[in-house]
Structures are given as structure tokens and as C-alpha cells.
Amino acid sequence: MTDIVTQIAQHQADIAAAEAPNAEALEAFRIQYLGTKGLVKTLMGEMKNVPNEQKREFGQILNAFKLAAEERYETLKAALESNTEFSFDYDISLPGDPLPLGSRHPISIVRNRIVDIFKRLGFAVAEGPEIEDDWHNFGALNLPEDHPARDMQDTFYISQDPAWLLRTHTSNVQIREMEKGKLPIRLIMPGKVYRNETISARAHCFFHQVEGLYVAENVSFADLKQTLYFFVKEMFGQDVKVRFRPSYFPFTEPSAEMDISCLICGGKGCNVCKHTGWVEILGCGMVHPNVLQNCGIDPNKYTGFAFGMGIERITMLKYQVKDLRLFSENDVRFLRQFTGA
Numbered sequence: 407m408t409d410i411v412t413q414i415a416q417h418q419a420d421i422a423a424a425e426a427p428n429a430e431a432l433e434a435f436r437i438q439y440l441g442t443k444g445l446v447k448t449l450m451g452e453m454k455n456v457p458n459e460q461k462r463e464f465g466q467i468l469n470a471f472k473l474a475a476e477e478r479y480e481t482l483k484a485a486l487e488s489n490t491e492f493s494f495d496y497d498i499s500l501p502g503d504p505l506p507l508g509s510r511h512p513i514s515i516v517r518n519r520i521v522d523i524f525k526r527l528g529f530a531v532a533e534g535p536e537i538e539d540d541w542h543n544f545g546a547l548n549l550p551e552d553h554p555a556r557d558m559q560d561t562f563y564i565s566q567d568p569a570w571l572l573r574t575h576t577s578n579v580q581i582r583e584m585e586k587g588k589l590p591i592r593l594i595m596p597g598k599v600y601r602n603e604t605i606s607a608r609a610h611c612f613f614h615q616v617e618g619l620y621v622a623e624n625v626s627f628a629d630l631k632q633t634l635y636f637f638v639k640e641m642f643g644q645d646v647k648v649r650f651r652p653s654y655f656p657f658t659e660p661s662a663e664m665d666i667s668c669l670i671c672g673g674k675g676c677n678v679c680k681h682t683g684w685v686e687i688l689g690c691g692m693v694h695p696n697v698l699q700n701c702g703i704d705p706n707k708y709t710g711f712a713f714g715m716g717i718e719r720i721t722m723l724k725y726q727v728k729d730l731r732l733f734s735e736n737d738v739r740f741l742r743q744f745t746g747a
Contacts, residue, residue: 410452410464414471417445421475426482435482439475446472509745513614513733516721517596520616523640524594527633529618532593534579536600540569542578546700547657555656560602562611572600575714576617577657583619584701589708590622596717607677607729614717621693621703621710627660630690630711634664638687641720642666649684658691658712669723677728685723688715 421439426432439445449468456464510518521531540551549556559574579595596616603609620629631650638648647667655661665686668679675681690713695705718730727733732740 418474421478432482432486507745512721512744513717517717523637529592529594532579532583532595534582536573538573538578542581543573546581547577548694548696549656561600574601575599576615580619592620594618610730615714617714619712621708625709657694657697659694661691664688670726688713
């Protein structure tokens with residue numbers, strides 16, 4: 407045991423004199439003394455060769471040796487960290503790389519703009535399901551199963567149950583809100599709709615709509631016209647021209663279509679306005695009494711107006727986009743034009 411104690415004393419002297427000028431030297435010190443095959447572990451293995459009456463004394467010497475090695479390691483480590491000089495292989499005074507900015511989709515921009523305009527007139531926002539039953543999409547809107555006007559809104563049906571379909575307009579939300587019986591109603595209904603149409607520069611099999619509904623006592627067509635005049639002027643500016651044309655919708659009577667002067671060609675004629683100088687932006691009319699009755703509302707006491715517009719059409723006019731397909735092709739060259747400042 408005397409020889410081992412002498413060796414330990416020599417090792418302690420070596421530990422006290424050890425230096426670690428760099429990280430490699432510090433790691434070598436740790437491996438030599440504190441590693442799994444280091445000197446401390448090796449000396450601990452000598453405990454079995456020490457006589458029982460000397461084990462306690464030898465254990466104390468080993469513990470002191472181990473603590474000395476650990477303390478020296480921590481001291482060298484702290485000194486090395488405090489003396490480390492940070493070096494950069496680039497100029498830290500240069501400005502950072504710019505972060506690319508995303509953008510809202512133009513459909514979202516215009517949708518939010520439409521919602522903001524009608525909110526100023528007291529309209530709240532309501533939403534409903536895109537997968538709808540036949541009654542809320544057609545039947546309640548004065549479109550019975552054999553009505554020829556259904557052909558204008560051919561859609562996609564659920565193969566397992568043809569009574570369920572992808573909605574052709576957000577009018578289904580109008581029906582659901584009127585069925586609640588909470589009058590008066592002043593709502594707009596934005597959302598995605600679907601129709602079985604040939605995809606072209608003017609049409610798509612899915613698009614986005616905003617519909618509006620106002621039901622109360624003594625609502626007139628004059629209220630409808632002034633509401634839509636306000637919307638158009640706020641959306642397109644005070645110089646835009648507006649006209650109403652008589653039309654037919656099964657769920658409104660009387661009905662009209664609203665046109666504005668084409669903002670893309672300035673009224674000269676283009677593929678968007680079909681070379682007429684006018685673009686239809688929405689359909690509207692007074693809610694048909696049958697629709698009110700289907701929803702449990704007395705048409706002798708209450709009247710109302712409704713309107714619906716395609717957000718893509720408004721966006722095309724607002725930003726002078728000539729092809730509807732650009733909105734769904736995810737071409738980043740097109741979408742980057744709408745990146746915010």
C-alpha cells in the first residue's frame with residue numbers, strides 16, 4: 407500500500423502542475439485522470455488488493471485524489487472559457503440577410519375589403535357548411551326538384567348519397583339563418599362554392615362568393631339599390647358607372663343584375679366584358695315570399711332583399727386581372743404582386 411500511496415502523491419503533484427492552453431489539452435487531461443479508463447478508475451480498482459484493516463484509510467486517500475483531479479479539471483476549464491477570444495470569418499457589422507415577406511392571396515384581400523365595407527352598414531358575418539343537403543341549397547330557395555333553373559347551377563353530388571352536394575352558392579347560409587327566426591336579419595355570407603362548369607378565363611368549377619341578406623319590416627328595393635351603390639363606390643371609386651338590368655332568379659322577385667363599367671378596358675371592350683364595356687358583378691332582388699314562408703317567416707309582415715357576388719369577378723376588376731385561372735394556379739410570380747410593404 408505504501409508504494410501506491412507514494413504514486414498517488416506524485417500524481418497529485420502532476421495534477422496541480424497541469425496546464426490546458428487549449429480545448430484539446432483540456433480533453434486529454436480529462437481522459438487521463440477522469441475518463442472511464444483514467445487513472446482515478448484504475449486506482450479505485452486497487453482497493454481489492456488492500457488489507458481490510460487499511461481499506462478505510464486507503465479509501466480516504468483515493469477520494470482526496472479524485473476530488474483534486476475534478477477540481478483541477480474545473481479550474482482549467484473555467485480559465486480556458488474565460489480566455490477564449492471569439493473570432494468571426496465574416497464582417498458582423500454588415501446588415502443581415504433580408505427575410506422574404508409573404509402576402510395575402512388577392513381573393514382574401516378583396517374578401518376582407520368587402521366584409522369591411524358592409525360592416526360599416528351594420529352587416530354581420532355568417533358562415534355555413536360547404537357540403538349541403540338538397541333542401542337548403544335548392545328546395546328552400548324556391549327551386550323544386552324539377553325546376554329548370556337548377557340546370558344553371560349544376561354541381562357535384564356525393565356518390566354515396568345524392569341528396570348531399572357541394573353548395574352552388576352561399577344562399578344555404580341565408581336559409582339556415584332565416585330558419586333560426588331571429589329577426590331582423592342583416593348578414594353577409596362569404597365562402598367557397600362549386601359548380602360543374604368548364605374552366606376558362608371567366609369561369610371555374612369552384613369560386614368564392616359573398617352574399618347579403620336583409621330581412622325586416624318595410625324593406626324596399628330602394629334600400630337594396632342604395633346599399634349596393636354605396637358598396638360599389640367604396641370598392642371601385644366614385645367615378646365608376648352603375649346600371650341595373652331586370653333579370654330572373656327563382657328566389658327573388660323582382661330581380662335584377664348589377665353592372666359596372668369595365669375597369670380593365672375603360673369601357674372600350676375586352677374579353678372580360680365581352681366587348682360590351684360593362685361587367686356584371688352581382689345579382690340581387692327582393693326575397694321571394696315563398697322563400698320567407700319556407701323559413702317560417704310571415705311575408706305579409708316582413709320583406710327583405712338579397713344579393714350575391716363572385717369575389718373573383720370583383721378581384722379581376724379591382725386589380726385588372728384578365729384570367730380567372732391565375733387565382734388558383736399558385737404562380738408565385740403572380741402572387742408576389744400582392745406582397746405588403
